[in-house]
Amino acid sequence: MRIIVIGAPGAGKGTQAKLLAKHFNVPHVSTGSLLREYIEKNTGTCDELKHVMNCGYLVDDDIVIGLIRGFVEDKAFIFDGFPRTVKQAEILNEMLSAISAPLNKVIYVTIDDDIIIGRMAGRQSCSSCGAIYNTKHNPPAAERICDHCGGALFVREDDCEQVVRRRLRNYYTLTEPIIDYYRKQGIVFEISGLGCIDEITNAVIAELS
Ligand code: ADP
Numbered sequence: 001m002r003i004i005v006i007g008a009p010g011a012g013k014g015t016q017a018k019l020l021a022k023h024f025n026v027p028h029v030s031t032g033s034l035l036r037e038y039i040e041k042n043t044g045t046c047d048e049l050k051h052v053m054n055c056g057y058l059v060d061d062d063i064v065i066g067l068i069r070g071f072v073e074d075k076a077f078i079f080d081g082f083p084r085t086v087k088q089a090e091i092l093n094e095m096l097s098a099i100s101a102p103l104n105k106v107i108y109v110t111i112d113d114d115i116i117i118g119r120m121a122g123r124q125s126c127s128s129c130g131a132i133y134n135t136k137h138n139p140p141a142a143e144r145i146c147d148h149c150g151g152a153l154f155v156r157e158d159d160c161e162q163v164v165r166r167r168l169r170n171y172y173t174l175t176e177p178i179i180d181y182y183r184k185q186g187i188v189f190e191i192s193g194l195g196c197i198d199e200i201t202n203a204v205i206a207e208l209s
């Protein structure tokens with residue numbers, strides 16, 4: 001199974017990618033999480049990278065391609081956060097064509113801006129399993145502790161409103177044009193990110209089965 005999940009920050013693409021990966025038993029590959037882990041492990045040597053991410057700008061293609069290459073070669077993945085530009089989509093296409101492993105589907109999760117800002121305010125992520133909470137809409141049972149694994153919850157530095165707005169602008173100018181690129185290949189499945197989490201997952205699973 002080779003799937004890409006695309007959506008604005010806060011659309012719920014990470015949550016869906018995680019659930020789909022579990023259902024289909026393929027790796028969930030979040031380039032944002034991989035980058036954050038990389039920075040965590042290499043503290044002191046990644047100040048520039050950390051700055052780029054905390055400000056909501058995009059990281060260099062070479063770094064990101066290095067992170068996803070192995071998953072492409074294994075021919076099984078759910079990409080969450082990659083590709084993020086038409087150029088990255090073209091690079092991915094070349095890599096997949098070379099090994100005759102086309103994409104199965106591009107899941108496009110849509111949502112309105114005003115809802116995004118509300119979802120991002122109060123967002124907390126689990127440092128150990130990646131589960132996502134919202135202090136208002138979807139709070140953990142115990143403050144700052146993950147319901148699933150007991151891990152500590154943290155607030156991403158790039159989740160403040162000003163940076164979210166920049167990430168959103170980047171998303172519309174750089175990432176959303178990817179949808180047209182994939183529409184031409186006839187593999188886009190569009191779904192609203194407004195429904196309840198399980199309903200969205202089930203609709204996507206039905207489409208893929
Ligand atoms: P979101 O999609 O919710 O904005 P992510 O966790 O996917 O958040 O990404 C966080 C940050 O990681 C991005 O703002 C960007 O700086 C960096 N990043 C992630 N994926 C890529 C990518 N494919 N290309 C360039 N930068 C990326």
Ligand code: ZN
Binds near residue numbers: 126127128129149
């Ligand atoms: Zn957890």
